[in-house]
Amino acid sequence: MNLIVRVATLVIGGAMLALAFSDDVRIVGGPGLGLTELILLVVGGLNVAAAFVGGGFLAGWLVCQVSVVATLAVAEFALRLTVAPRYLSPFQLDDRYLYDLVPGARREYRHMPVNGGTQLYSVNSFGFRGAEFDAARSAKPRVVIYGDSFIQAEYTALENTLAVQLAERLTSSLNAEVEVINAGVAGYGPDQVLRRVEDELEWLQPDLLIVAVFTGNDFGDLVRNKLYRLSFDGQLIENEFRFSDEIQLNASLETSEPVLRKVGRQAKAGIQAMLQGDQPAPPSPLQRTEERLEQHVREYKEFVISGDNVVYDLRTDPYSADIALQPDSDSAQYKIRLMKVVVAAIQGQAEESGVPLLLIGIPHPMDVLGGKHASGEVDTGKYPAYEPTRLTGTLQDIAARLSIDHINLYPHFAAVDDPAALYLLGGDDHWNDVGQSLAADVVARYIEDRGYLKSD
The missing domain is CATH 3.40.50.1110 (SGNH hydrolase)
Known part of the structure; x- marks a missing residue:
């Protein structure tokens, strides 16, 4: 059982590291090192290290991560049911x-x-x-x-x-x-x-x-x-x-980015606007x-x-x-x-x-x-x-x-x-x-x- 947990932790850690370097707009929002990439790098690195070190905490650590991912998935599903028309673009590149x-x-x-x-x-x-x-x-x-x-x-x-x-x-x-x-x-x-x-x-x-x-x-x-x-x-x-790189990136974000990220970005912009006075x-x-x-x-x-x-x-x-x-x-x-x-x-x-x-x-x-x-x-x-x-x-x-x-x-x-x-x-x-x-x-x-x- 311990071996299965270690392998699962290693696979999850590797997947996180791959996503951090992927520049996939659906996950990280495009090129460059942002908060999402930083979290994936840190948690992914910890997973890989923990998989090799082992220990009794691994099962609980794995359950915690699965719970977080499941919570985010449920939140994304709920947002798409309720507020998707506010955040999803009606346009697509042609x-x-x-x-x-x-x-x-x-x-x-x-x-x-x-x-x-x-x-x-x-x-x-x-x-x-x-x-x-x-x-x-x-x-x-x-x-x-x-x-x-x-x-x-x-x-x-x-x-x-x-x-x-x-x-x-x-x-x-x-x-x-x-x-x-x-x-x-x-x-x-x-x-x-x-x-x-x-x-x-x-x-x-x-x-x-x-x-x-x-x-x-x-x-x-x-x-x-x-x-x-x-x-x-x-x-x-x-x-x-030909389209500029910025247009292509923004189009990908408009059509593929999770609504959860869009909501978070809007909230961040609102907070920054208030702080700037x-x-x-x-x-x-x-x-x-x-x-x-x-x-x-x-x-x-x-x-x-x-x-x-x-x-x-x-x-x-x-x-x-x-x-x-x-x-x-x-x-x-x-x-x-x-x-x-x-x-x-x-x-x-x-x-x-x-x-x-x-x-x-x-x-x-x-x-x-x-x-x-x-x-x-x-x-x-x-x-x-x-x-x-x-x-x-x-x-x-x-x-x-x-x-x-x-x-x-x-x-x-x-x-x-x-x-x-x-x-x-x-x-x-x-x-x-x-x-x-x-x-x-x-x-x-x-x-x-x-x-x-x-x-x-």
Whole structure:
């Protein structure tokens, strides 16, 4: 019996030492010597030493370790049953789209206190937000709408999203059920939408394809994502990108790390924040705009001038400050040209599938409010070229040149008595339920007037 205990202790000790040096994110959280690795090294070393020394204490020591592991396993299981949506990411890396939603995922979106509460949402088996639907077409009209966080709207109850509200309005006006599929993914740019359209339009077989562009930051995605670049003669060419080591590590942590470790990390960060006391004041809205302009210029030089194909950021999308403030700059002009050919490629896919395309331009709250919002502010004296309508107007010009049906939401939002009431508070630049309701009204009327959908 003593031999069995010694062998078991030796095996456990060896396994602990192996895990300590493995850099397995599921256990130790990645490379480097951290607290978990240190514990594994110490306890593993003690196990190996104890196995060779022997003694009557070994059985009790072994039972103690098994009990600790069992307790941790039960705690992890309990956390996954209760709070997993708060800590598990709904996103996964993808070699074609950069990332996409995890089919079947459930996630809890946590608002800033000023916007109140949390929002639990789910992803269906096809990787779209919302309820399940039949892949095979039925007699009812089908609309699919692509876009970024404004369309996925993870911060909004499902019934208040643009997709659901649009379906309700169209169903009412046609007196027949209309299916609107929410194909939005937070952080997506039109380049990622292009690839999704290439892969999904054939099997979705919609009667109408809607592509929503948040002009406030989608121009920058085209350079930051590094999926495409312009050839010397202005043609769209696919680019061979690779993820940075940090992105790959973080993606592994998001999908594979135990919830117990995530909870522990959050608790540690909270304690550190309390101990640090007062934090430096955040940048002013004017400073934020300056920082975003600098970022856009830096990203342009990195990708276009230096040819750096490493993707460093996936879901942080700053305001399109270069186009808004310095529209004649190299950075702005490159992005405008790139946007045009990406939209043209989406148009080509729609035409090839025989599906009408509708482009929607969503304005940034800073532009709707004349250059001043909690998320940013424009120094019009320093940047006299700034015009609140420039970003949405640029997209509208692209649509006109390509003869694509287009809705510019800027005039509809700016005409409201209090445009700020269409967006979330606290510097969050996303629209709220009211903004999505207004957009649904505008888009539904346009679709009805154009006669895109026919009821049987």
